[in-house]
Amino acid sequence: MKTGSHLETLLGRGEFVATAELGPPKSADLQLIKQKASILRGFVDAVNITDNQTAIVRVSSIAAGKIAFDEGLEPIIQMTCRDRNRLAIQSDLLGAYVLGLRNLLCLSGDHQSFGNHPHAKNVYDLDSIQLVQVLKGMRDEKIFECGEEIRNSKKSDILEPRMFLGVAANPFADPFEFRVIRLAKKIKAGADFVQTQCIFDLPKFKQWMQMVVDQGLHEKVHLLAGVMPIKSYRVLQYMKNNVAGMSIPDDLIQRMKGAEEPKAEGVEVCCEMIRQLREIPGIHGVHIMAVEWEEIVPAIVQKAGLSPRPQIQ
Amino acid sequence: MIIAEQKEISEIIEMIGDHKKVLVIGCNTCVTVCLSGGAKEAAILASALRLAFRVRGKQVEIEETSIERQCELEFVDTLSSAIKDKELLVSMGCGIGVQTIAERFNHLLVVPALNTNFLGLPEKQGVWVERCQACGQCVLDKTGGICPISRCSKSLLNGPCGGSQDGKCEINKEIDCGWHLIYERLKALGRLEFLAEIMPIKKWSTSRDGGPRKVVREDMWL
Amino acid sequence: MDFTPAIVAFCCENSAYRAADIAGSKKEGYPPNIKICRLPCSGKLEVIHILKAFEEGADGVFVFACHPDSCRFLTGNVRAGKRIAYVHGLLEKIGIERERVEFFHLSELEWASFLEMVRQGNERIKGLGPSPAKVKK
Numbered sequence: 286m287k288t289g290s291h292l293e294t295l296l297g298r299g300e301f302v303a304t305a306e307l308g309p310p311k312s313a314d315l316q317l318i319k320q321k322a323s324i325l326r327g328f329v330d331a332v333n334i335t336d337n338q339t340a341i342v343r344v345s346s347i348a349a350g351k352i353a354f355d356e357g358l359e360p361i362i363q364m365t366c367r368d369r370n371r372l373a374i375q376s377d378l379l380g381a382y383v384l385g386l387r388n389l390l391c392l393s394g395d396h397q398s399f400g401n402h403p404h405a406k407n408v409y410d411l412d413s414i415q416l417v418q419v420l421k422g423m424r425d426e427k428i429f430e431c432g433e434e435i436r437n438s439k440k441s442d443i444l445e446p447r448m449f450l451g452v453a454a455n456p457f458a459d460p461f462e463f464r465v466i467r468l469a470k471k472i473k474a475g476a477d478f479v480q481t482q483c484i485f486d487l488p489k490f491k492q493w494m495q496m497v498v499d500q501g502l503h504e505k506v507h508l509l510a511g512v513m514p515i516k517s518y519r520v521l522q523y524m525k526n527n528v529a530g531m532s533i534p535d536d537l538i539q540r541m542k543g544a545e546e547p548k549a550e551g552v553e554v555c556c557e558m559i560r561q562l563r564e565i566p567g568i569h570g571v572h573i574m575a576v577e578w579e580e581i582v583p584a585i586v587q588k589a590g591l592s593p594r595p596q597i598q
Numbered sequence: 599m600i601i602a603e604q605k606e607i608s609e610i611i612e613m614i615g616d617h618k619k620v621l622v623i624g625c626n627t628c629v630t631v632c633l634s635g636g637a638k639e640a641a642i643l644a645s646a647l648r649l650a651f652r653v654r655g656k657q658v659e660i661e662e663t664s665i666e667r668q669c670e671l672e673f674v675d676t677l678s679s680a681i682k683d684k685e686l687l688v689s690m691g692c693g694i695g696v697q698t699i700a701e702r703f704n705h706l707l708v709v710p711a712l713n714t715n716f717l718g719l720p721e722k723q724g725v726w727v728e729r730c731q732a733c734g735q736c737v738l739d740k741t742g743g744i745c746p747i748s749r750c751s752k753s754l755l756n757g758p759c760g761g762s763q764d765g766k767c768e769i770n771k772e773i774d775c776g777w778h779l780i781y782e783r784l785k786a787l788g789r790l791e792f793l794a795e796i797m798p799i800k801k802w803s804t805s806r807d808g809g810p811r812k813v814v815r816e817d818m819w820l
Numbered sequence: 821m822d823f824t825p826a827i828v829a830f831c832c833e834n835s836a837y838r839a840a841d842i843a844g845s846k847k848e849g850y851p852p853n854i855k856i857c858r859l860p861c862s863g864k865l866e867v868i869h870i871l872k873a874f875e876e877g878a879d880g881v882f883v884f885a886c887h888p889d890s891c892r893f894l895t896g897n898v899r900a901g902k903r904i905a906y907v908h909g910l911l912e913k914i915g916i917e918r919e920r921v922e923f924f925h926l927s928e929l930e931w932a933s934f935l936e937m938v939r940q941g942n943e944r945i946k947g948l949g950p951s952p953a954k955v956k957k
Contacts, residue, residue: 393759396769412754455760529761529768645871649953650914
């Protein structure tokens, strides 16, 4: 056991985990964070707290994560490379750890031109792979990136932050055949778990999983498959046209278009996907990205047969 | 080479303000190649400025000249007589040229007619693209001759990120994904093994981040 | 207002210059305030030539080129068109009406068209009045 985090414990026990996402508010809205946390509490094993997602300023992941933690959730903090240099990264990591947070997802981060502050200076002091290396080094070698030991002074105890480290993987971005090589690099760097981009194209995902299994990577890391419940076909259309790195089959768009009750259909599509992903060897859980639709997560968890969630004594 | 673009003429007119004797100085090197600040452009700008001030009913004497390179003092020195009676110099050089002239003739106000953009080359006539960030730690041997610092929007060393699609960058479909290019080049060269290793964390201190830089070759001192 | 504009007509020698020559020999001829400037090809025209014409006191500048696809040097008239478009933009920014620079296409036989174009152009420039960049005495 590397960190003792709830997520690590469940995965270590061979449980099929369910994680979800909580998007912090764009204002100093403490109540909203608490409200979203209360919706998700008890239905999933851990919750990603996004970090200025799509480069739009929101309450920081660590701050919102601490509040969610106090509300009874197991947070997965997200950290992008876009907004922080290596000092801020290591400092924030120590901060997250002393606040009691134990899981962290390492991301490159959407370019700031996507968001509401496109003229900002971007940082990218490290990339996501180097980020994993640094955080793993802090945990296992107990040193900072500069090589110094993590202790107050030569006489003090070493007090290293022990985070369970996750990375993102996108089976649908290009170049397709290189994606698995890059995943291997992330695992080599020290990733403990992987959350994939949301899956709509099951055949293509299975192709990618085959390459993952061929390389034996499914045994070196815990893979969580990403899903996203869709409210209407327009969302799919938008993503198909405007979001890079996604594969959305036309027949799915047609199915959503023809649905009498799009939201219910969207939930059904999501649950079907979860059931199918559960059958794939090497998949150790699902990551439910109900973006700005956190209320639907309990229904999905129940309908997909993921309820009740396992408890730890 | 250095790529630069002319500022809007309204901005240059404002910079000249109430000065009455102005010299427009072109540069015959980089900015000539990127068609923004050479002798030809200096003549056009000077003529346009003369016309503009006449339209505004202002009496301004605007002359033009051009030197080989504004970034070398031996060429800047040749301006000594031309600047004698001038009140303001408009440099059509890159930022280096403007500063060199300003330092050499520090009793005069020197203003930039151009915005210096980047280090790059002409992809074809009329299109200039960025290629180098002058980071001080070249890794082109490991990336098939394609720079990840300048051609990846995030300057990743272990790219591509998840936003690479159809060989294009997530921020703009007209921008090639630098890492896609690197991957294809190394594949064609049969050298994909370069991508299997994790590229180590960059020392940004050799780049602008470490402060203004200097290179010294004592063996070359006279 | 009785104003005779000073107009420079840059004429490509493979087309308009010859047409102008013939037109000039006709009874009516073209207005005497039009100064013809011969070019080996309209593609030889540079932006600076047009600007200098205005500096020297021109109220209008006409550029005559061969018809599209008929340039003896293949793309001279295309280059001329691009430079004139650039000048139009520049003039607007400095406060001179872009209509003072006009671009015409002619072949060497069309002397009657030359006369018409030049006369009508002359009227248009008259209507614009003296160039705002003329040195005020």
